[in-house]
Amino acid sequence: MTIQDRFAAIDWDRVSADLDGRGWTTTGPLLSAEDREALIAAYKEDRLFRSTVVMARHGFGKGEYRYFSNPLPELIGTLRKALYARLIPVANQWRERLGQGDLLPAEHAEYLELCHAAGQTRPTPLLLRYGPGDYNCLHQDLYGDLSFPLQAAFLLSEPAGFEGGEFVLTEQRPRMQSRVHVVPLKAGEAVIFAVNHRPVQGAKGTYRVTMRHGVSPVRSGSRHTLGIILHDAT
Numbered sequence: 001m002t003i004q005d006r007f008a009a010i011d012w013d014r015v016s017a018d019l020d021g022r023g024w025t026t027t028g029p030l031l032s033a034e035d036r037e038a039l040i041a042a043y044k045e046d047r048l049f050r051s052t053v054v055m056a057r058h059g060f061g062k063g064e065y066r067y068f069s070n071p072l073p074e075l076i077g078t079l080r081k082a083l084y085a086r087l088i089p090v091a092n093q094w095r096e097r098l099g100q101g102d103l104l105p106a107e108h109a110e111y112l113e114l115c116h117a118a119g120q121t122r123p124t125p126l127l128l129r130y131g132p133g134d135y136n137c138l139h140q141d142l143y144g145d146l147s148f149p150l151q152a153a154f155l156l157s158e159p160a161g162f163e164g165g166e167f168v169l170t171e172q173r174p175r176m177q178s179r180v181h182v183v184p185l186k187a188g189e190a191v192i193f194a195v196n197h198r199p200v201q202g203a204k205g206t207y208r209v210t211m212r213h214g215v216s217p218v219r220s221g222s223r224h225t226l227g228i229i230l231h232d233a234t
């Protein structure tokens, strides 16, 4: 099965319903064992990356991540384009409900042109690597004025290969205490989630919930992930 076949087999109505209802969903395994192993091995290939971030240096957590440079490896480019095409209907509904202005284009290439015109020219897909004691603080991947409302993170490691290291999301609701979601992920599976705000229908109209994501401390083993963010960065 190709990656396109696996994308086509996802129940995208369920994805939309989950995203509307709670701001996140999981896809079922999408990456093969070969894809996962190749991506884990790719972490060491300096020529593939434009920058490396040692999280502890910035107070972002502990562990490391690397942003791919252009041209993106074929699989990463394929995933980014396909995710955009599948998520654009929800993204545009959310933009309308949140009163965020013009609808976004149907094709990722056109959206990237908007990013580039706004000075967001650097690619944002990334690989992350965590060992024992590593974690990723709650954050939002906003890199300029333009941000696509949804993003994805793929678990590259086997869940049996590490303890801790749960993917977590928090929801900050107006005048309420924060609520947390812990997302279970299988090998090669993606979590798709709100980058920043999601619309919620209340008794007096639509309100905005702010979401953040992160990773709880890894207690043992190693954990690798692939992040696919759909806007480029300044």
Ligand SMILES: O=C(O)CCC(=O)C(=O)O
Pocket: 128, 136, 141, 152, 153, 167, 213, 214, 215, 225, 226, 227, 228
């Ligand atoms: O390692 C993770 O699961 C989190 C990745 C992340 O923060 C991202 O892809 O933006």
Ligand SMILES: [Fe+2]
Pocket: 139, 140, 141, 213, 227
């Ligand atoms: Fe992130």
